[in-house]
Amino acid sequence: MWDLHRVADLPGGSTQLFVGLHLIHEVTSPQAFAALQDKGLPVRCPERTVATVDHIVPTTSQKRPFADPLAEEMLSTLERNCANYGIVLCGLGSGRQGIVHVIAPELGLTQPGMTVACGDSHTSTHGAFGAIAFGIGTSQVRDVLASQSLAMNKLKVRRIWVDGQLGSGVHAKDLILHVIRSLGVKAGVGYAYEFAGPAIDVLSMEERMTLCNMAIEGGARCGYVNPDGVTFDYLQGRFHSPIGEAWHRAVAWWSSLASDPNAVFDDEVMFDAARIAPMVTWGITPGQGIAVDESVPTAASLEPSERPIAEEACRYMDLEPGMAIEGVPVDVCFIGSCTNGRLSDLKAAAAIAQGRHVAQGIKAFVVPGSEQVARAAEAEGLDGVFRKAGFEWREPGCSMCLAMNPDRLEGRQISASSSNRNFKGRQGSSRGRTLLMSPAMVAAAAITGQVTDVRKLISNVVTP
Amino acid sequence: MTIEAISFPHGSIDQVQGRALMLRGDDIDTDRIIPARFLKCVSFEALGDQVFEDDRLELGGSHPFDLKVHQGASILVVNDNFGCGSSREHAPQALMRWGIRALIGQSFAEIFYGNCLALGIPCATAALAQIDALQQAVAADPSQSWAFNLQSQQLTSAAGSWDLQIESGPREMLLSGRWDATSQLLAQDAALKRTMADLPYLNDFAGSLH
Ligand code: SF4
Numbered sequence A: 001m002w003d004l005h006r007v008a009d010l011p012g013g014s015t016q017l018f019v020g021l022h023l024i025h026e027v028t029s030p031q032a033f034a035a036l037q038d039k040g041l042p043v044r045c046p047e048r049t050v051a052t053v054d055h056i057v058p059t060t061s062q063k064r065p066f067a068d069p070l071a072e073e074m075l076s077t078l079e080r081n082c083a084n085y086g087i088v089l090c091g092l093g094s095g096r097q098g099i100v101h102v103i104a105p106e107l108g109l110t111q112p113g114m115t116v117a118c119g120d121s122h123t124s125t126h127g128a129f130g131a132i133a134f135g136i137g138t139s140q141v142r143d144v145l146a147s148q149s150l151a152m153n154k155l156k157v158r159r160i161w162v163d164g165q166l167g168s169g170v171h172a173k174d175l176i177l178h179v180i181r182s183l184g185v186k187a188g189v190g191y192a193y194e195f196a197g198p199a200i201d202v203l204s205m206e207e208r209m210t211l212c213n214m215a216i217e218g219g220a221r222c223g224y225v226n227p228d229g230v231t232f233d234y235l236q237g238r239f240h241s242p243i244g245e246a247w248h249r250a251v252a253w254w255s256s257l258a259s260d261p262n263a264v265f266d267d268e269v270m271f272d273a274a275r276i277a278p279m280v281t282w283g284i285t286p287g288q289g290i291a292v293d294e295s296v297p298t299a300a301s302l303e304p305s306e307r308p309i310a311e312e313a314c315r316y317m318d319l320e321p322g323m324a325i326e327g328v329p330v331d332v333c334f335i336g337s338c339t340n341g342r343l344s345d346l347k348a349a350a351a352i353a354q355g356r357h358v359a360q361g362i363k364a365f366v367v368p369g370s371e372q373v374a375r376a377a378e379a380e381g382l383d384g385v386f387r388k389a390g391f392e393w394r395e396p397g398c399s400m401c402l403a404m405n406p407d408r409l410e411g412r413q414i415s416a417s418s419s420n421r422n423f424k425g426r427q428g429s430s431r432g433r434t435l436l437m438s439p440a441m442v443a444a445a446a447i448t449g450q451v452t453d454v455r456k457l458i459s460n461v462v463t464p
Numbered sequence B: 001m002t003i004e005a006i007s008f009p010h011g012s013i014d015q016v017q018g019r020a021l022m023l024r025g026d027d028i029d030t031d032r033i034i035p036a037r038f039l040k041c042v043s044f045e046a047l048g049d050q051v052f053e054d055d056r057l058e059l060g061g062s063h064p065f066d067l068k069v070h071q072g073a074s075i076l077v078v079n080d081n082f083g084c085g086s087s088r089e090h091a092p093q094a095l096m097r098w099g100i101r102a103l104i105g106q107s108f109a110e111i112f113y114g115n116c117l118a119l120g121i122p123c124a125t126a127a128l129a130q131i132d133a134l135q136q137a138v139a140a141d142p143s144q145s146w147a148f149n150l151q152s153q154q155l156t157s158a159a160g161s162w163d164l165q166i167e168s169g170p171r172e173m174l175l176s177g178r179w180d181a182t183s184q185l186l187a188q189d190a191a192l193k194r195t196m197a198d199l200p201y202l203n204d205f206a207g208s209l210h
Helices: A030-039 A069-085 A100-106 A121-129 A138-147 A172-183 A205-218 A229-235 A245-257 A304-317 A343-353 A371-379 A382-388 A439-448 B053-059 B090-098 B110-119 B128-140 B168-176 B181-186 B189-198
Strands: A006-009 A015-018 A021-024 A049-052 A088-090 A115-118 A132-135 A149-152 A156-163 A191-196 A222-224 A267-272 A279-281 A289-291 A332-335 A363-366 A414-417 A433-436 B015-022 B075-077 B102-105 B123-125 B145-149 B154-157 B160-163
Touching: A006 B189, A015 B189, A021 A100, A021 A138, A030 A069, A030 A138, A049 A100, A069 A088, A100 A115, A100 A121, A100 A205, A100 A371, A115 A121, A121 A132, A121 A205, A121 A222, A132 A222, A138 A149, A138 B181, A149 B181, A172 A205, A172 A267, A172 A279, A172 A289, A191 A205, A205 A222, A205 A229, A205 A343, A229 A245, A332 A343, A332 A439, A343 A371, A343 A382, A343 A439, A371 A382, A414 A439, B015 B128, B075 B128, B090 B110, B102 B128, B110 B123, B110 B168, B128 B160
Parallel strands: A021 A049, A021 A115, A049 A088, A115 A132, A156 A191, A156 A267, A191 A222, A332 A363, A332 A414, A414 A433, B015 B075, B075 B102, B102 B123
Antiparallel strands: A006 A015, A015 A149, A279 A289, A279 A433, B015 B145, B145 B154, B154 B160
């Protein structure tokens, strides 16, 4: 696949790689377009570039102009650039707008065997389709716009083999938090993470996307899953998927791409899915996660090298080493993001919310990952389930994943969040605190007002 | 302030000429060079005015970047570990847009150094004693003009001559004009077309993304 996309070998040992799909959004593209303008260059393949707006959009009223003039300026700049250079923009209200890593797969833009680049680190998501997908910086966005190619160094591959099957109430998010906790947040540097094994084979595409999405949190620039029947079923009939005869030719080629079962990997690690419990992060890196029935680690239980950051994390999070994570009270519950803002995520959360009510004093809100996700959820009545349970139902966007819009923590508030980063200040307050978990776990926390093992709520779920 | 007088770096860079200014102090990070609030922006254009904004506000007009005598200067002399901290490309952009075309210091943070190179801005190094002497010479006569020759790695003015170091890889890239990744990639357009012609998803079952 790498060789098919190779344009040239560059001095210094890197490869010039053709980019099959370039996704852009309002935050990392404006300076890249400005650089093109400075150099008087056109966009090389506007038809291979697709834009959306996600990071800065408000999720309450999306009426234009936005209340925040800077956000309005960022969107109107993107609109102007797309119009000037002939790039399709999946704009607000188009029915296709949403978080870039949610819309490209659901529109059938992301396909097996493609190279996908986007000025956003969570581009690793698209590897779930058997694509080579990586996040890039602003100057590389400029390079891709100008030349539809990139200078890249070949990555090593670590296969993450997962046996068994995830238990009830345990989701892809728990699996990836467990992997990152086990391998660490820097272990993936220089690697792509290929997920394989019986537990992966039975995952849906949406779950595979959740896994690959957070490969970057383990330090790996790319995630990858071999394309298979699950992949093809997902793609069939999507807006940009091939149709008729072309569909059969596509499936034949896609099927030929899967890595040989006897392939040798640069590294291989194994996990047993059956032993994984719902996970919660207690610290300030995504690697600081524990099973919901575990306690915040004590210094003695940690490697000496992990102790300073663990101490810093406990101080910042206001948690005591040795205390149970279950029962920690939360203030805000956020369901959404490119990690867990898809229909199956909302369904899993709604199944917990159904027939229950958000605890008093808790602010809980659901932000669908895209307009398509929102409409599909509404068609199933999930918005009603959430509203009735006391959750707010919002418009699609990145929202409180990184709080570049008005959705943010205040002061010392602590959130239960289905997003991907728990860095200090990530959710909009420099002192705000984040507990990462699956959407079902966030819903459970919203209902009880504290970190709760979602499995305890499953037995008495009223199915719709 | 207008920087239109000097165009942005392009092509082969073998010499940087102009007046110099200095900033004393180690570990000047990219947050100081361009504070985080300026990242919510749609172009790098305004960054030239915002460079060192907080430091400049604090000094109320006496910051080197505000002094009249330094307006239009193009060589910045700094101390140790300049440009550490966040990887933001906004930092070298801000310096470039203010007018800086070369930096000279004891050492530079790695990512900052790479970001400068990608803009065609050489970062040359010298030992502390030399930097000290250079800073004194600059202070003694801020109006004098300097020339930094990348071939000989020498900085010269009426006040004297200094031997600087610049790593051979980056120096080679600047001298040959190959520091600009975009133009390197653009040079392969024929090969790009061949690659595109062989990709099944662009040919056998192609659909436009539009
Ligand atoms: S949802 Fe969060 S991680 Fe995903 S693209 Fe948006 S800001 Fe980035």
